[in-house]
Amino acid sequence: MSIRIASSCNHCNSFTEANLCKTHELKVSEEYTCDQFSILQQLDKSMHCNSCQRHHRPDCAHPDLAADGMLCASWAPKV
Template sequence: MELKLAKCCGNCEHFLNGRLCTIKEIAVSQNQVCNSYEFKVIHHREDDCLKCSKFQKSDCAHPKAASEGIMCTVWYPRATAS
């Protein structure tokens, strides 16, 4: 089974203040979904190339610079199951 990030309001760039959609201009909950979904990137200090799903792959934007401790604007979390 492949795990993916949920494409719901809680992970969307348009979700404002934990309750409003800036595209639809209505109150929404974190679990709702629409076609205007746009992934919201949230960087943490412990996130770097080693935790990116694009690390050492053909879609890495900076393959020569990618290494531990480095992160770029196209960083994408690696989906892992515990």
């Protein structure tokens, strides 16, 4: 069994706001994964340096590149 974060329902075209899968016609959660996953072709613009808990901290993955408004794959939400 493989663990796939990017293949979760909340990144899929078939996931609806009512937590329904249009492909399987089932109620699902954001953590579910499947082999018929169809990725959303968009970036989440809220995941930028200003909203990251690691911005300006030693554990930032890219301290030399980090800038206000920059999107990052190592982003972590502020708690």
